[in-house]
Amino acid sequence: MKLFLFTVTALLTLANLSTAARAFSSNPVVVAKVPFNFTVGHDQLPSGTYKISRDPWGLVTIRNMDRQLNVLVATTVEPVSMAGNKLVFHRYGDQYFLSKISSTAFSVHVPVSKMETRVRYQEAQPAGEYHGSVAAR
Numbered sequence: 001m002k003l004f005l006f007t008v009t010a011l012l013t014l015a016n017l018s019t020a021a022r023a024f025s026s027n028p029v030v031v032a033k034v035p036f037n038f039t040v041g042h043d044q045l046p047s048g049t050y051k052i053s054r055d056p057w058g059l060v061t062i063r064n065m066d067r068q069l070n071v072l073v074a075t076t077v078e079p080v081s082m083a084g085n086k087l088v089f090h091r092y093g094d095q096y097f098l099s100k101i102s103s104t105a106f107s108v109h110v111p112v113s114k115m116e117t118r119v120r121y122q123e124a125q126p127a128g129e130y131h132g133s134v135a136a137r
Contacts, residue, residue, distance in 0.1 A: 029052065040097075048066040060072070062098075
């Protein structure tokens with residue numbers, strides 16, 4: 001009886017692992033070329049080509065293809081946009097903060113960081129938005 005329960009438990013565990021592996025392998029990926037330095041959370045990222053993917057729990061991975069940098073950020077999932085692929089940045093002076101990733105694959109909102117709040121108050125001006133196109137493949 002113990003062997004039977006162990007076998008059933010092992011088979012269920014393998015089934016769960018294979019389901020999770022399929023879910024992770026089907027993650028949508030967006031490729032974007034950002035022409036300026038920008039900030040995500042507390043991480044400052046250089047301009048360059050980025051591969052952006054989202055897992056089922058809302059965590060977004062932003063990978064710089066040129067310099068092998070990776071950033072993970074918790075996001076809020078939004079309805080998928082049919083208007084096209086774009087990144088939305090808040091701009092304060094010459095500093096850019098990633099605010100939203102919108103594509104036909106997924107759409108997420110990046111929460112405002114403490115750094116962005118501090119810069120916003122230092123600049124004492126409302127946030128302007130910069131809309132950049134995302135080259136999705």
